Amino acid sequence: MKKQLLAVALAAMTTACVFAQTDNTVAKVKASGTITLGVRESSGALSYMIGDGKYAGFHVDVCQRVISNLERTLGTKVDVRYQPVTSQNRIPLVLNGTVDIECGSTTNNLARQKDVAFALTTYVEEVRVAVKANSGIDSLTQLAGKVIVTTTGTTSVQLLRKHNRTAELKFKDVLSGKDMADSFLLLESGRADAFVMDSQVLAGNIATSRSPADYRIVGEPISIEPIAIMLRKDDPAFKKVVDDTIRELIKTGELAKMYDRWFVQPIPPKNIKLNVPASAATKAAWADPNDKPLESYVCNPPSCLPPAPGR
Incomplete structure (x- = not known):
């Protein structure tokens, strides 16, 4: 015992x-x-x-x-x-x-x-918008009245709402996918008109979809984010x-x-x-290694800039 x-x-x-x-x-x-x-x-x-x-x-x-x-x-x-x-x-x-x-x-x-x-x-990411190639959507301002999807727990739609070219837009609805694949499925199935997310995530989901030519990434960057x-x-x-x-x-x-x-x-x-x-922003992060947050980056569309070295 x-x-x-x-x-x-x-x-x-x-x-x-x-x-x-x-x-x-x-x-x-x-x-x-x-x-x-x-x-x-x-x-x-x-x-x-x-x-x-x-x-x-x-x-x-x-x-x-x-x-x-x-x-x-x-x-x-x-x-x-x-x-x-x-x-x-x-x-x-x-x-x-x-x-x-x-x-x-x-x-x-x-x-x-x-x-x-x-x-x-x-890695410094650009937040962009993916749509179907036949959607007729070419710019962020055309998202008014559309159904937008992003992934639960991310900040992409909030960034879109703060963007100076889209802040006043009224979306028909904002959906949340449980993960990136689920969000893309909502776009693929037609339940959403646009998927707002990191550009490389969008590119990856498009590249591995059943028909990559059916999708496009459109509009200027909504923001750049240090990942x-x-x-x-x-x-x-x-x-x-x-x-x-x-x-x-x-x-x-x-x-x-x-x-x-x-x-x-x-x-x-x-x-x-x-x-x-x-991207230029990613290369700048490598040239001046730092752990500065998103708020140190400046985004004045159509251009976004990383923090100045030593800032």
């Missing part, structure tokens, strides 16, 4: 230690021997499922490189687990310790920085590992090569090209 009580006590102490280390990811991974990646099932070339429980994408590759560097820091092999996340649950799962590093398509903004931290920006890998807040040791990894990838030119692999070259599982070269 004493041995059983001792075993229970030790197990409880171990569990308590793991939870106490939730805000110290390096210590948590060292204690458990595992790290959990938050991944998306349909976030374009940043993070998506390729089947059989496997995930791929630009940010998944960056996170894999982070894990390699973490293994060198710890001097031991780390078991990698994948946890699918959505726009709705990604932040809660990072906060409660279920996910150690979110390798998806999350915008770094001031509101989110109250709860979580972000690595150096690796970054998400971490727990107040965890400087792990953030240093992640940021140092990204700086190394930028310095060696590997990050640009990784970008081309996912956004320019054919990608699995269908070997389709998205043809989305790195």
